[in-house]
Amino acid sequence: MTNADASDARDRDADGRARSARPRDGLGRPLPYDAQGVPRQPEGxxxxxxxxxxxxxxxxxxxKPFHAHEVFEDAWKSGPEDERALWRGLAQLAVGLTHAARGNAVGGARLLRRGAAAVEEWAVARDADGLYGLxxxxxxxxxxxxxxxxxDGSGPVDARTEAPRLAPRPH
Incomplete structure (x- = not known):
């Protein structure tokens, strides 16, 4: 199969962008086409x-941190320019948790640290802690x-028990 044949066989949306129609599990991993997956988050x-x-x-x-990342990604892409770094940082935190839950220690740790730096830097630069209750x-x-x-090698984490609180719980 040539490269052109491979790209023609890929799933595409109405605009011709590649979109995988394969079902996915709760951590966003592709499953076989005939498997029952977790409903996907609508994009955009x-x-x-x-x-x-x-x-x-x-x-x-x-x-479902993979799906949470998609929600943050929508905000990042559709929100005000001056908030994009915040939503991108939150998406990185969710993807970092996704990788950590999948057992990818290097990628998980890297994205968690990158997301932490991004949200912290954004909040300090704008004195914006507490914005939207975050x-x-x-x-x-x-x-x-x-x-x-x-x-440190703790192995895969449980995404549900390790999920962060985005906002403090009300007292």
Whole structure:
């Protein structure tokens, strides 16, 4: 099969962009085409920041950090330019947890640290801790602690039990 044949056989959306139609598990790993997968997050949904945080938290609580990353990615791509680094950093945290849960210690630790630095840097530059109810210093601390445990060889983590709290619980 030539490269052109391989690209023609790939799943494509209506605009011709490559999109895998394969079902995926809760951590976003592709499954065989005939397998029952976890419903995918719709792409390109514009949500308010609070809706983004609420939906992402529900997905994290359900042990679906890959899907939470897609929610953050929508906010990153559709939100105001000055908030894109925040949403990208939150997406990196979710992907870092995804990799850590899949057993990819190097990638998980790297993305957790990168996301921690991004959200922390964003919050400090704008004195914006608490924006949309987010606990940005707490998220950065959670990510660095998890990154260290993962890098130290703790093995795959449970995405549900390790999921962060995006916002402090009300008292």
């Amino acid at each position: 949904v514009v949500r308010t920041p609070r809706e983004t945080v609420t939906e992402a938290q529900a997905l994290l609580d359900a042990g 606990d940005l210093p707490g998220l950065a601390r959670w990510a660095r602690e998890l990154a260290q445990r993962v890098a």
